[in-house]
Amino acid sequence: MTVRVYIPRDSGARSLGADTVARAIELEAKKRGEQVSLVRTGSRGLYWLEPMVEVELSDRRVAYGPVNVTDIPALFDADFLNGGNHRLALGRADEIPYLKSQERLTFSRVGIVDPYSLPDYISHGGYRGLERALALSPEQIVEEVVVSGLRGRGGAGFPAGIKWRTTLQTSASQKYIVANADEGDSGTFADRMIMEGDPFLLIEGMTIAAIATGATEGFIYLRSEYPDALHTLQAAINAAVSAGYLGDNILGTGRRFLLEVRMGAGAYICGEETAMLESLEGKRGMVRFKPPVPAIAGLFGRPTVINNVVTLASVPLIVERGGAFYKEYGVGRSRGTIPIQLAGNVKRPGLIEKPFGITLREIIYDYGGGTASGRPLRAVQVGGPLGAYFPESLLDQPIDYEALAAQGGLVGHGGIVVFDESVNLARQARYAMEFCALESCGKCTPCRIGSTRGMEIIDEIVVARDGEKASRLELLRDLCDTMSAGSLCALGGLTPLPVMSALRHFPQDFGLPPSSGG
Amino acid sequence: MDIHRLVKMANDIGSFYEALPDRSEAISSIATHLKNFWEPRMRREIIEHARQGAEATPRLKELVREAILTLE
Amino acid sequence: MTAKFVWMTLVLGREQDIQFGLLLAASQKWTHRVPWMSTTRWDKAKVAAIAQELKDKPGALMPVLRRVQDELGWVPAECVPIVAEVLNLSRAEVHGVLSFYHDFRRDPPGRNIIKVCRAESCQAMGGVSLAEHIKRRLGCDFGHTRGDGSFTLEPVYCLGNCACSPAVVINGQLLGRVTPERFDAAISELDENLL
């Protein structure tokens, strides 16, 4: 009897040797005359357990991990193909507490299905959203998304349904759907996991968006740092085209939607939607001013829906189950679930999909298990390089757009990076400015010149004598004010967040008395 | 004046109006053109040449010669 | 020639794995092509053909430059007029795009390309000292190619492997949880012909 064994081909798992493990299992099985069928999946997101190998038994999948090639003979010896016990045995995969306690709506298939298999996708409930969408009018689809309360998961948190409605109501000979897959924030990898682990979900979400808004062409703007995602997406698009889920006549309904993946080329700013449009048009990724909003005048001047990968991936379920279903999750104006990506110095990094409202502390301690180094946690950056640094004392913040904003922070793309006590926040503040300087498109003055001046002033503050510190600090505050009030886009506009939060919460790192940061 | 040049100029004008299906319209158009645009000494010389007959060289197109003769 | 793909197992850092890893990596279908390794000169006709092939795509310039770099390993300045002509753009426009994106190399890279993530998650996991170590080990700074052409060291800001920080890419292969020792082991495994 052939045993089905699941091993992620997720690039994170691969970076830890998943390919080698897979090959080793094949070789060992051959050697032992065992019939093994390997299925390469996405990652369940339990990265501290990667490479995690799952074996399919009659009624369950049992997991082992993290598996090293040297463990493989022993695993065979322990009869892991029949769920045998071994020190790496984790039991039922879906019973692992880290996973079991999550509420996976968007990531329900990631790590379970073969991302290359359209039948697998369909048999796990894929394309039901599209089927329902095809039975609805565009207005009805949009209404479901509006009702769901889904907000852009890329960082801006703008209600997706409103965007769609604008595009639907703008008449044009050509409209576009663009998936923002330029996931550049450090500490984030949810988009990548979907594209590598459940690419049809993104394709389905985009197709629904197209049908809802009257768009006939779509682009996935993918950052070049994700070569594996390019392969999966392309394979999935080809499969969807062959099966009639994409193309000139979607499932025989006469609707048209063509989809193409476009690679970025190493520019964080192209995650900003207007810079992304410039890049898609084959230009320098310079930010455009708004209005006009892309929903009215976007790619090549045509109405364009731009949504982040996770946003689009949330759509099929919303349309399948109804907006009201999705709206049940979450708190306040933050509805639904958010895939939180936990990274940095943390014992159990990974992906945690939970409804909005979960606190940072729950994420970092209950899921993450505290720092990887075992040293005390000192700071947490929430929401990527433009997100605030919070001290331990603020970890009871719920993850909620409004609540974090009230603390001078942001949800961003849901990335959380944990630092232990070895971190120096003046250095992190300087790095925030440095990153802005590195990635600034250079269009607006506050960002182009300000970020470089910001690095210089922070350097000066750190070494300044007491008498000079105050004037330098005032200049830094002025600069941050100029950047946040004067910048054209969020890169320059939000860079002051990490800087000012570091100064507020960790003044001693700048050589200032503990209370002076405020 | 150089009669070769004058005859060529007149024939060029004739070539344009030759296309008109009505011959008398063509003749009057050529004559009007010559009258409106040719300086008197040019007209004098071409008329003199036309008077010498159809065979005089350089040869005027017949249509043109007829038109010129109406200028007298 | 496949040695450059091998150090997949090296992340595990056990000597006995290395030989095994070599064998396995050779059969991987997930290896990344690094064709510029064999390209010393570039071919104008090839560049023109790439541009011709892609010119009807909307916003074709990015895909064209991407493909040129994939084929040649870099984008020589002399390509610019060729691409501009085919796409009916000015040379300035092509140059502007080429110089905007950090991915596009305007000089030929070394035989091995090492990318090191310098973003926050990796910083939190010792990425800064790892980067210092790598600079010393390779003998060249970020954004530079070593004089002997053996290595190009490029900074990169997030590889999406933050749950496995710190991360490094060696000749297209992503590595997680990299330590100085593991990095050194991986480098020492690179094919001597390429060093």
Add this chain to the structure above:
Amino acid sequence: MLAIDDKDLGTPERKSDKLISLEVDGRTVEVPEGTSVMRAAALADIWIPKLCASDLLEAFGSCRLCLVEIEGRNGLPASCTTLAEPGMRVRTQSQRLTKLRRNVMELYMSDHPLDPFECKAGGKCELHKMAQAVGLDHVRYSSSGRNHLTLPVDNSNPYFTFDPTRCILCSRCIRACDERQGTYALTIDGRGFNSVISPGQHQHYSESECVSCGACVQLCPTDALMEKSVLETGPAERAVITTCGYCGVGCSFKAELRGDQVVRMVPNKNGLPNFGHSCVKGRFAWGYATHPDRVRTPMIRKRISDPWQEVSWEEALRYAASELKRVQAKYGRGSIGGITSSRCTNEEAYLVQKLVRAGFGNNNVDTCARVCHSPTGYGLKAALGTPAGTQDFDSVRASDVIMVIGANPTEGHPVFASIMKRRLREGAHLIVVDPRRIELVRMPHVEADYFLQLKPGTNVALLNAMSHVVVTEGLAKEDFIRERCDVREYEMWREFIVQKRNSPESVEQTTGVPAESIRGAARLYAKGPNSAIYYGLGVTEHSQGTTAVLAMVNLAMVTGNLGRAGVGINPLRGQNNVQGSNDVGSFPHEYTGYRHVSDPQVRAAFEREWGVKLDPEPGLRIPNMFDAALDGSFKGLYVEGEDIAQSDPNSQHVAEALAAMEIVIVHDIFLNETSKYAHVFLPGSSFLEKDGTFTNAERRISRVRKVLPPLAGMEDWEVTCALARAFGYPMNYSHPSEIMDELARLTPIFAGVSYGKLERLGSVQWPCNDDAPDGTAVMHVGQFVRGKGRFMLTEYIPTEERTSPRYPLILTTGRVLTQYNVGTQTRRTKNVTWYAEDRLEIHPHDAEQRGIRDNDWVEVSSRAGSIVLRAEITDRMQPGVVYTTFHYPETGANVVTTENSDWATNCPEYKVTAVQVLPTTRRPERRVPEPAHHAEMSHQ
């Protein structure tokens, strides 16, 4: 920098019927929908600080100085990119805004010399003005920070410098190059703080695609891009609005002066037709006006073999007049005549024809339009009733299909080309008909839908075939034709045009253009809905020039493309005042306003005004003058402003004719080829030294204003008056405005024109009279000027100039952007940097057959003569056709051109000469200056 007294409203004008009312700083403003808050504020005289915005460019939103507060809105929106909305309440001043603006300026100045005394623009650049405006007096950032202050200065352009240390990356230069000029020569190298403005591939300006139109320099808000003339002379103190002295676009300029010295010429941003744009000639190539070659004293000589003798004005004029009288007494009243020029003002040309008609008592006056656009006048008048272009230039912005035939706008009419290219980028379709692949066929962001590369001399066959397609495929606009055209003539023409010999298939061989392309182009043109034709000398300078003009009229009428914006038939006139010199009666058969000399009523009016009896018979045309001179009946000539010996065809013939005359008076700013045959030389005044008007190709009359005193003491109109008086005909005006008044009195189409009105309106397009007091942009609206439009039969008759085994190639001619006509002006400027000699363009195949390599000296021989020049091998040419410019007298391109001419107007057939081209050891008679890089190499 913009011209010194220009105000900039920040964002371009928007037109809308819907007006929006908003409040800015408590003032209520009403603006058209689509207007920015910044512009609305400026219209209320509230000037919001700005650096990256200009009303010549679309909003960009990068400098962040123009942030404002808007009631009920979060944040501080940029006023340049925020559109006015009804009821909006805007605050442009607050403590918050003041602080923010000062802090932004502080960032700028942290990478810039703060001291206005270090500013090359004398602290008058916008950057320093803004620093003052926001009250920035010191920079808190450390001076040791990263900066761009050590970047090298680019001096490679002959006319301006680029100093990147002074650049603030506002991208106004790039946007000017893209949006206004359409050349896309500039970009940014790198990004973020490392950004540097980059011509081409981060090269010197001279190595980039830059065409030196000057738009970037004009729009630079700092001293980063500066005219070298300003750096040398210092900032201007005052400006005079005048009109360019080059091509028929007739751009409005501000001549900026410091003391009595011209500092620079800047396009007048409020002037038409150029809306503040310029080209390399008008913007920079004005230095010839003070070139040492300028003749400053009148000269005479008895025989042309004698040396010139400098004399007083009185003596020169007395001698000239007495000689003219002597000749006239000896050889008859018709033995003398005059030639006016398209380089002269309307008033000057008017006086010359008046001198001839009223003073000399004959009609022997002609103008250089004879050799360029006379078929336009004849054809358009015959078919439509007015010998002028039907549209204003701006009309092209409403065109859906643009057909360019026999014209090369990007070289010959660059400012109009920029407007046209903008329209093409917006999506209009383009048909190019030309034997040579001109730039417009394919250049960044412009690509012709159809390029019909026809054989020289086959325009008529091609145009007929297009009409054939329209009629036979049922694309004719029958309603338009029935209503607007003479139906009997239409039926006759219809019968003619549908004949098989006019089908695309039949003319495929003749024209060399595939029938399918002709059909496609015809369908596209017919589909429109607004299709416009622009044409140049490639249409007129043929033995069938007039026929081709008529064939275009037929095509436009049959498709209903006349009488509204976006359509029409539009000649691109070569020189600034071709239209005007024709309008004011320079042709031998007609008075001002195109009225025939034989018309008794018109003549009577002139006789009354001028107080003399006038000759009712047409006078001699230029080529007839030469013939009559050789014949012995034409012996005296007054030539103002034209170098006929160089610019007229068959130079040998012209030279013999001039030599046969007894008195030749040349009135010009430089000695030239014609003055070699002159007995009197009267020094002329350049366009900077006199008052008057020019009329451009769209019938726009614009003022020429005296910027400098005339170098030789007299303006040209004064010289003609003095010559008339010396001749015995009284001519007394105190100012050219009086000449215009007389012209207006005598000419219905000018009846409403006066200097006062020009002062008020800036410029005016004729007809301007009681029916159209502010002038007329588009003609033939509702009905044609002549009543019914005329379809005329346009039989294709091949030129007699044929290739033969001895002369197997066809030579055609044209010009380049940086040079102008015979080069009199441009050769005396730094424009020679770009084009130092005429070249013979030849297809690789023809070159290969003859063993000609690039840069080889070749001899071009025709039935008329031969010349020597260097070859340039290029696939712009089709096999069998070669091409040259005629900018350098050393080349003498007209040595080879023949005496064939247009049947109706005698416009020479410059565009078709059968030649042979062979490698040669001969060199041009006068040495052609070596291009700069060759010269450098020769020193080694």
